[in-house]
Amino acid sequence: MWSSLNILTLGRSPQTFLDRASAFVPRAQNQKISLCLALYHYETTFLPNIDELKDFFRFTSPRLRELLIDNYSDDTAFFTSLIQTTISKATPGILHCLCVTNHCRRTQQGIGIEGTDDWELPTAESCGVSQQLLDSILRPITSLRLSNNFFPWSSPAYHGLVKLHLLFTRSKRGRKPHIHVDKLRDMLLASPALRVLHINIIVIGKDEINGLAPVPLNELEELSLDEMSRDVYDVVLPLLAPGTKPLQFTFQMQQEFNAPLYCTTVAAFLERTNVTSLYILGRSLFDQRLSVDELMTKSPGNIRTLGLEYLQILEAPISEVENYEGLGQLSRLYMRKCVIDVDEFKKLAGLFRLQMLKLHKPEFRGRLKGNDAEARQEIMSIAPTVRWVRSTRGMDRWDG
Numbered sequence: 001m002w003s004s005l006n007i008l009t010l011g012r013s014p015q016t017f018l019d020r021a022s023a024f025v026p027r028a029q030n031q032k033i034s035l036c037l038a039l040y041h042y043e044t045t046f047l048p049n050i051d052e053l054k055d056f057f058r059f060t061s062p063r064l065r066e067l068l069i070d071n072y073s074d075d076t077a078f079f080t081s082l083i084q085t086t087i088s089k090a091t092p093g094i095l096h097c098l099c100v101t102n103h104c105r106r107t108q109q110g111i112g113i114e115g116t117d118d119w120e121l122p123t124a125e126s127c128g129v130s131q132q133l134l135d136s137i138l139r140p141i142t143s144l145r146l147s148n149n150f151f152p153w154s155s156p157a158y159h160g161l162v163k164l165h166l167l168f169t170r171s172k173r174g175r176k177p178h179i180h181v182d183k184l185r186d187m188l189l190a191s192p193a194l195r196v197l198h199i200n201i202i203v204i205g206k207d208e209i210n211g212l213a214p215v216p217l218n219e220l221e222e223l224s225l226d227e228m229s230r231d232v233y234d235v236v237l238p239l240l241a242p243g244t245k246p247l248q249f250t251f252q253m254q255q256e257f258n259a260p261l262y263c264t265t266v267a268a269f270l271e272r273t274n275v276t277s278l279y280i281l282g283r284s285l286f287d288q289r290l291s292v293d294e295l296m297t298k299s300p301g302n303i304r305t306l307g308l309e310y311l312q313i314l315e316a317p318i319s320e321v322e323n324y325e326g327l328g329q330l331s332r333l334y335m336r337k338c339v340i341d342v343d344e345f346k347k348l349a350g351l352f353r354l355q356m357l358k359l360h361k362p363e364f365r366g367r368l369k370g371n372d373a374e375a376r377q378e379i380m381s382i383a384p385t386v387r388w389v390r391s392t393r394g395m396d397r398w399d400g
Contacts, residue, residue: 006036032065032094037082039073054085061089066097076104080122088127092136098157101147103169119177121149145198153183159190165198181205181212181235188215188239198224203235218243224250224396226281230263237269248277248305250396257286261294270300278303279395282310284337289314292348296326303327307334307395313348314341314365331355333383334395341366342375349382357383358398360391 035057067086071079079102087095100121124134138157145165151157158164164187168176181203188194194217220242225233233251251266253259261280262270270278278299282288289312299306306327330352340362349357359379368375380386389398 006038031063033060033063034066034068034097035060035064035086036068037070039069039071039079053082057082057086058089061086062091062094064090064095067095068097068099069101071102071104074104076102079104080126084122084127087122087134087137088129090137092133093140095137096141097143098138098141099143099145099165100149101145101167101169102149119149121146121151148177150177153179153187158187160193161187161191162193163196164191164194165196166201167198168201176202178202178204181209181239184236185212185215185239188217192216193219195219196222197240198222199236200225200227203232206231206235209235209238212239214239214241216241216243219245220247221245222248222396226250226252228252230254230265233263233265237265240269242273244274246276247273248279248396249273249275250279250281250307250394252281253283253288255283255286257288259283259286259288261291262298267298274302275300276302277305277307277396279307279334280309280311282308284310287312296351299327301326302329304329305332305334306330307336308338309336309395310338312339313345314339315344327352332358334358334398335362336360336389336395337362339363339365340375342368342378346378346382354383356385356387358387358389358395360389360395 064086067090069079069083069086073079083100124131127134135156138151138155139159141157142161143163144157144161145163145167147165147167147169150166166179179201182205184199184203188197197217197220217240220240223240223242225236228236228251249270253261254263288310290308331354333349333352333354333356335358337360342364343366357379362375364370364372364375368378376388391398
């Protein structure tokens, strides 16, 4: 039975969609609905009829189980008004998944203690409902993905979650939203069944972390901490106590030339967790070479999938580590935008019993520099299955 709606504003009126959707919605009878809205209009192009969309949202919102809104337009007024309309008309207990991304550039420069100033989602007052009603709508949410706009950190929207994404995807310059470590800890304590945690906003309170007990997260399966500074790692990782379930972990190396593969905090985290899928992201603005010695001697032995991004593999001192039994279970190797000397890469790959090799936009150096066709041909013999990935998605989504 039909139960999913997708709206796209891209220089044309959504009237045709609205006419069809209005006819289909009654046929869904009492089924819960998933609504995905992508705003791509600009000031120089067609601006959708706000009133028509708001009327449609008022009609569908009471049955919404899933709401995804991506704002790529160059204003926030339309985006904000639709959120206000949709959330205020949702039925308490029905909405379980909320994903909000706002790519519009921020114009204000306010500074506040809460850490979400200029990035806050509409309040109960602006939605025209009581705080009690808004809380009752947000509290049952189990999957929450917020990018560049957030509820206040004390909101019940952050309680009882299975999936939590707190992301900042705008310019790296200027201020960023932040959360204090004790607020983050309260969130985690309120979500003991959390399976997925992705966070790259600033976490402050490093001086207080020693007095806080780690939060047990026995169900945690996926942890991503990319685009964070070393100081933030020092705050977040000691706060987490995953259980024994296999864990997928994504992190980014330090912002420096010849940075160690694993900083002290990351190394300590790997020692006390069951990481089986590890994605290591280099920094594109730095020439960071993969330390084969460190990879082989300091990586967890139970890793089955290893992903490397923005790293250089130009020389592999295999003789120093060829008798080391580290990474003995590795069967999948993923490479994204890495600089590769094919001869050295084949030596490295020969240390593992690879079954799958995936690559996205490698840059070839050494003997085969400038000869991509031959380089690709030689790489095809490295593993039983070799795939050239076109998708721009992160490596942790290549199997999706």
